[in-house]
Structure formats: structure tokens, C-alpha cells
Amino acid sequence: MLLRTGRYLVSTLQTRNASNVSFIGLGQMGNRMVKNLTSKGQEVKVFDILPAALNSAANLKGAKLCNSAEEAAKDSNIVITMLPTGDIVKETLLAENGILKGIPKKSLFIDCSTIEPKMAQELSKISKENNIRYIDAPVSGGVTGAEAGTLTFMIGGDPNDMKEAEPVLNKMGGKIFHCGNIGAGQIAKLCNNLILGITMIGTCEAMNLGIKLGLDPKLLTNIINVSTGRSWSSDTYNPVPGVMPNVPSSKGYEGGFSVPLIAKDLGLAEAAALSCGTPLLLGALTHQIYRALILNGYGDKDFAVVYEFLKGQNK
């Protein structure tokens, strides 16, 4: 009987060890994700290279601040990263006092950052060479979803690794999709955000046109939202100030999903499209519009601010 229980033993071991979690990258997303982990009873060793970001977790019961990724990863059987770019994830993995220096063999490395699908494959390769397991697990839902613990996780990698990650991911989100092999989570994320960027600008163009021609913004929104122009950008995150409460457009385009972040995702989508010879006609222009906005004073605003750009400034 013992011979046949290897699988069961591993499973027990994983359940026990799941309490050893570390989280690296405490930015707008990461610090909220850690808040949900700790508030739901998960102890977490945390690290961020920026002291201010690291200190955001100082008052969280169950969060242990560490001095390096190495220290955070030590004794952890699950290491989560939420970082700005693929290069930074790679650096955090390989650095002098990086993750690989601390993480125990066979542990699970979960990267929640949005990065190039090809970089995800490279990180997987490095992980494998170092006898640790890797899945890509980018999220959708943004800062609001991170705060509420309702993120959607898009997973690429071994389904068993995903299963092992689920109890921890469930503390930060509502839905978990297995998308395919390593990198597939990133691909799904980029596809979604490609539509998001395009649809948001389309909604801004149409709302601006209608308002300039005399329509009431709320009336136009109501019409669109029961018609074929309906989308998340119109019915949940309307870009026109005053149409909806509690969205960035009604708060001076503060908070939310910044222009540089959507521009980054659109750049990744373009690179991915280039890798397989796939045309992105609106995607390419959408990317360039957001790039131009960054250079024209909109770099710290929510991405719905394109409405203000189209409307023009009263000078």
C-alpha cells in the first residue's frame, strides 16, 4: 500500500507546506494582493526593492518584511512575484541575492506579472534548470480587483502546479483559468488587454462625438449599454466624468489603470503578434495613441483619460 501512496504523500506535503508563501513586488497591485492573503490568514514573507513599497506591508499582521528576495524565498514552497516587466522578474530571479539563492528545490514559483510570453518560457526554462517549478499567472481586474480580492488569474503551465497554487490564488481572486502551456496565461492576458485598449478609445471617440453634437452623456451611455456598442468600457468603467460614480473618470482620472501600463501591454501584444506574423491594425494605432499621451502630460492618469485628450483642453 505504501508503494502506491507516493502521490498522496506529495499532496499532504504540499498542503502542509502551502503555508510557506513569499511575495515579491509590493506595488499598486502587489500590496493589495498581500493584504488579501494576510487578512485571510496566510502568513507571507514579503520583499520589494523600494523601501516605501516594502513598508506598505509593515502594519499587516502576518506579513514579515525581508531584506532581499533571497531572504523572502528561503524555506518558501510558494514564491509569488508581481513586478513591472519581464526583465525585472528575470533579474529578481537571478540576482546576487535573488529568488534562486533562497528558494528550496521543487518549490513553486508563480509569476503574476504581465510579461512577454517568450520571457515566461525563458523563466520556465531557468526554473527547470534549477529544479523549481514555474507557472505564469497574470491577472485581470486591476487595482479594484486586487483590493477586493476578485482578480481573475490566467494560468500557463502544468495543471498540477496550478492545482497546488489554487488555495493561495483563491485568497486573492475569484476565477482561475488554465490557458495552456507555459506562456499561455500571458497570451490570454495580452489578448484581453488588446481589446480593452481598443474598446476604451472607441468608446471615448463615440462619447466625445455624441456630446460635441449635443447628446446628454448619461443618455448616450444608457443607449449604448443596451445596444451593440456595449462593453466593459461603457457599462463598468465609463470614460466620461460624471456618468458613473467611483470610476477614475469621475475622480480626475486618478488611480485605476495608468496610461503607461496599458501602453506596456499593447507593446507586448504587438511583439507577440510580430512573432507569429499576425496583423494588429487597430492594436498598433491604439498602442501609438497611448505612447503619444504619455509624452503629452497624461502619463500618470488612468487610461480612460483619452476622452479628455480627444475632447481637447480649454485654453
Add this chain to the structure above:
Amino acid sequence: MLLRTGRYLVSTLQTRNASNVSFIGLGQMGNRMVKNLTSKGQEVKVFDILPAALNSAANLKGAKLCNSAEEAAKDSNIVITMLPTGDIVKETLLAENGILKGIPKKSLFIDCSTIEPKMAQELSKISKENNIRYIDAPVSGGVTGAEAGTLTFMIGGDPNDMKEAEPVLNKMGGKIFHCGNIGAGQIAKLCNNLILGITMIGTCEAMNLGIKLGLDPKLLTNIINVSTGRSWSSDTYNPVPGVMPNVPSSKGYEGGFSVPLIAKDLGLAEAAALSCGTPLLLGALTHQIYRALILNGYGDKDFAVVYEFLKGQNK
């Protein structure tokens, strides 16, 4: 008491006269709208300049086929048009045997065509000069909505005229919005379809990218539909064959909303935007993409066929 019942008398008169309805333009939309009118007990005098279109109503109980717009409009207190362009509506109004020759004074002319907002104002002016009333009442919902009697009407003009139109419009649709003055219905319609055209191409680009990179189309759709990329184009009218049943993409892109029709609406949106100096960055490119599709063999297909164009042909 009699002195104070003028309003009541008018109202009674309108209710009685509402049974005198004529409908001009029996194309893909018009013939289905007439079908709903007659099936709900509304007698209609109908006309179309194309004999085949006119004959589509030959077997409808309650539809009386006429030989001209003049003949149809005669004795009608409500005349409805559903025609391809603003110029055609104007011609149908002013022609030798056109609407104005037949329509009784003070009757209500309801134009359901999608036309330039400025043309709507011109038609209103001509109507006023001829002592008839005019509202613009373009629809959303397409052929499916026309068939099911669930169209949305977007009204520009006098609210009292709209009220008079409602009992008749309700037989063809579910929702009626008063958008503002003459032309405002057209503006709302163009704004909605501007978003529609853009979002459809964005959805096609992202679905194509994800599929080329190995994602399952249904899985990707499921992810998008619970994420920020969600829209009518993804969750109701998905452009990828096989993802949803009973949509044009799953039926060889037959039926539905043809490429020339969305191109027409996008051209009208561009003209409207030009009239008020409003930029349409994605809208302009979207228009041009559909124009290019018309010239490359997609002119008789549903507008979701842009997916097939982006995917490329196996040659």
C-alpha cells in the same frame, strides 16, 4: 367642459387615426418590421421601388401593396420610411409620386433609416414647410432585432410626436429613447455603431492573435467575457466560427450586418465628426478597413468577417 377637452379630442383623434399607417422601404429590415406590424394587428400600406422587395409583403395579412410612395402615404397619418441613404429618403419624399404628394397635412413622418444628422434636419425643414411633422427614429438591433420585434428606437424631434409614434413603434421594438432635437436619434445611432465597428475589429484582432499563439477560441472567449475585454462583439456576436451557435460567424458570415452597411455608418460618423472638428482616430481607420474589405471580396459578408481577413486565406 367641452372647452377644456381639446387635448382629449386630439388624443382620441390620434388614437383613431393611428390605424392609418404606411411603410416605405421593404428591404432586409423593412420587410421584417412590416411583418411585426401586421402580425400584431396593424394594417399597413406598403411600397418599395423594387418589385421583389414589395412582393415580400404580398402574403402578409393586413399589408396592402401600393404602386407608389404617394399612393401608400395617401390618407395615412403615420408614414414610416426604412431606406438605404438620406438621399433616397429625400427623393422618396420629394419625387413626382413621392410621399409629399400623398400624405395628409399634419401627419407624422417617421424616418427609421440611418442617415446624416444634417439630412435629418433638412428633411424636418422640408416637412415643416409642407405642414407635416417629422421625427428621426433610427434603430439598433439589426436584422435579428427586426425579425424578433425587439429593435431599439433612437428618436430625435418633438417628444409629443414621439409619444404619438410609440404605439406603432412598440409593435416593432422593445425600447424607445428620446435623444433630443431633430437629428439626435441619428447621432446616437452613429455613436453606437462607431463603437461597434471599432470593438468588432479589436475583438477580431485579439481572438486571431490568441488563436495563432495556440489558445483555444472558446476558452479565450470565456476569459474575455468575464474580464475587461468583454463586449457585445465578444459575448453576443463572437466573430470566430464555432465559438457561438446561430451567429453569422458560425454560418459562413452569411446574413447579419453586412460590411457595406457598417462602412456606410462609419462614413456618416466621420462626416458628423468633421462637422464639429472632433477627431476619430480609430474610427477613421476602422472605416477604411471596412472599405478595403468591400473591395476584396467581403462585400456581401457579415461585418465580423474581418476575423477571416486578419486570419488570412489558405492558398
